Amino acid sequence: MKAIKTTAAVAILAVAGVAALGWAAGTDRAALAKKQETLNAEYGLAKEAKFYFVFDVLGRKIELRVRGMVLRTWPIESMRFWGKPDFTGAVELVKKTTLKAPERIVIKPGETETPAPAPAATTPAPAANPAEFQLEALELKDMPTRFGLDLDNGLHISIRARTGGSPGMASRLRDAWRWYIALPLRDLTASRRSQGFSELELVFADGKDPQSIYWHLFDGIKGIIL
Amino acid sequence: MIKRLLIAAAALAYLGFLAVLGASYFLGLKQASVWPPPAKAVPEKDVPKVEKNVQQLERRMTALQPRGLYIVIDTAENRLTLMNGDKPVRTAVVSCGSGVVLEEPGGKKRSWVFDTPRGEFTVKSKITNPYWVKPDWAFIEEGEKIPKAMEDRIEAGTLGDYALGFGQGYFIHGTLYTRLLGRNVTHGCVRVGDDDLKYLYKAVPIGAKIYIY
Numbered sequence: 375m376k377a378i379k380t381t382a383a384v385a386i387l388a389v390a391g392v393a394a395l396g397w398a399a400g401t402d403r404a405a406l407a408k409k410q411e412t413l414n415a416e417y418g419l420a421k422e423a424k425f426y427f428v429f430d431v432l433g434r435k436i437e438l439r440v441r442g443m444v445l446r447t448w449p450i451e452s453m454r455f456w457g458k459p460d461f462t463g464a465v466e467l468v469k470k471t472t473l474k475a476p477e478r479i480v481i482k483p484g485e486t487e488t489p490a491p492a493p494a495a496t497t498p499a500p501a502a503n504p505a506e507f508q509l510e511a512l513e514l515k516d517m518p519t520r521f522g523l524d525l526d527n528g529l530h531i532s533i534r535a536r537t538g539g540s541p542g543m544a545s546r547l548r549d550a551w552r553w554y555i556a557l558p559l560r561d562l563t564a565s566r567r568s569q570g571f572s573e574l575e576l577v578f579a580d581g582k583d584p585q586s587i588y589w590h591l592f593d594g595i596k597g598i599i600l
Numbered sequence: 601m602i603k604r605l606l607i608a609a610a611a612l613a614y615l616g617f618l619a620v621l622g623a624s625y626f627l628g629l630k631q632a633s634v635w636p637p638p639a640k641a642v643p644e645k646d647v648p649k650v651e652k653n654v655q656q657l658e659r660r661m662t663a664l665q666p667r668g669l670y671i672v673i674d675t676a677e678n679r680l681t682l683m684n685g686d687k688p689v690r691t692a693v694v695s696c697g698s699g700v701v702l703e704e705p706g707g708k709k710r711s712w713v714f715d716t717p718r719g720e721f722t723v724k725s726k727i728t729n730p731y732w733v734k735p736d737w738a739f740i741e742e743g744e745k746i747p748k749a750m751e752d753r754i755e756a757g758t759l760g761d762y763a764l765g766f767g768q769g770y771f772i773h774g775t776l777y778t779r780l781l782g783r784n785v786t787h788g789c790v791r792v793g794d795d796d797l798k799y800l801y802k803a804v805p806i807g808a809k810i811y812i813y
Binding site: 423441 | 627631632637640641642643650664665676698713720783784785
């Protein structure tokens with residue numbers, strides 16, 4: 375009787391072991407397929423001398439790359455999502471959207487009584503720190519900390535910095551309404567109409583990261599979402 | 601009676617809204633449950649072939665990367681990094697394009713955007729004691745008449761001791777305005793401090809890659 379029990383236990387363990395091995399092999403083969411797919415997509419972008427981005431959702435980071443080299447990494451502090459999660463693969467940034475886009479300074483010599491000084495010839499007023507000079511230029515600090523990215527696969531990515539101070543009540547209410555009421559209802563409506571709807575919100579700990587992303591990701595840049 | 605009817609209608613509307621919202625959340629949870637989307641496994645018999653393909657792709661990706669010394673410039677942070685493979689050799693605070701638009705007054709209506717060009721470039725020339733051949737915009741910007749003679753366009757000393765040209769009239773060069781290093785102030789060229797410029801000039805060969813982003 376004891377021998378039968380031992381045999382049964384060994385058999386069960388063997389079956390479980392084989393099943394586990396099979397599952398692991400299946401996972402490895404799925405990972406291999408994913409790796410091949412990703413490398414294929416990236417090689418297609420990297421063989422051209424153009425910048426592209428890689429958005430690693432599970433790795434929580436966005437990278438700017440060229441020729442397979444990572445030029446810049448932006449770590450994502452937190453993210454949340456509404457809609458269909460089938461947005462991975464090769465994408466293109468259609469446009470950046472923001473309430474107040476940074477505008478270039480236009481100099482028209484002779485149109486004003488005192489012509490605007492040229493940026494190269496500007497002699498700024500003495501200041502303790504060169505970073506404090508107010509220049510006639512479009513700089514990183516002029517980029518928005520809150521904006522959207524519309525991708526060609528229908529995914530809309532909202533990007534913002536974690537606010538340093540506490541946001542106002544109106545802003546909180548607007549965000550809460552949008553995230554907890556408007557977007558779920560939009561998702562339901564889109565689903566009923568068999569339309570794709572995907573909205574992703576990314577929050578960055580460093581306030582300069584969204585500005586840097588706005589600077590470096592230009593309309594038309596291609597990328598991969600992993 | 602009317603008051604009761606109104607309350608009942610409002611309650612019904614509220615319940616209806618909650619039901620729709622509940623359905624939305626149910627749908628959201630259902631959609632989220634399939635994240636991350638499962639990848640289709642490679643058939644057992646194709647594994648060696650796919651593994652070989654992956655290795656080949658990895659080799660190709662490595663081959664795309666520049667060899668030897670190359671320059672990487674971040675136009676937002678105004679930082680230049682001299683790289684050797686994946687190791688930074690020297691980092692310098694620089695000045696890149698201001699992004700300003702200059703419009704020519706009068707009939708011609710030409711305009712210039714003072715951006716540092718982004719992309720992959722190569723060092724095309726290395727010059728000691730460079731002269732600046734002032735283009736039309738330099739005169740227009742100052743409200744001066746554009747000279748006809750070439751010698752009236754030449755200015756010495758403005759570009760520092762060395763310049764590395766990377767095409768289309770753009771250079772990595774020195775500056776008189778060293779306190780503006782780290783800010784976006786140029787007409788598109790990349791201004792570098794004296795010591796860093798000397799190091800770059802000596803280290804970087806013609807043909808080296810420049811990545812400006």
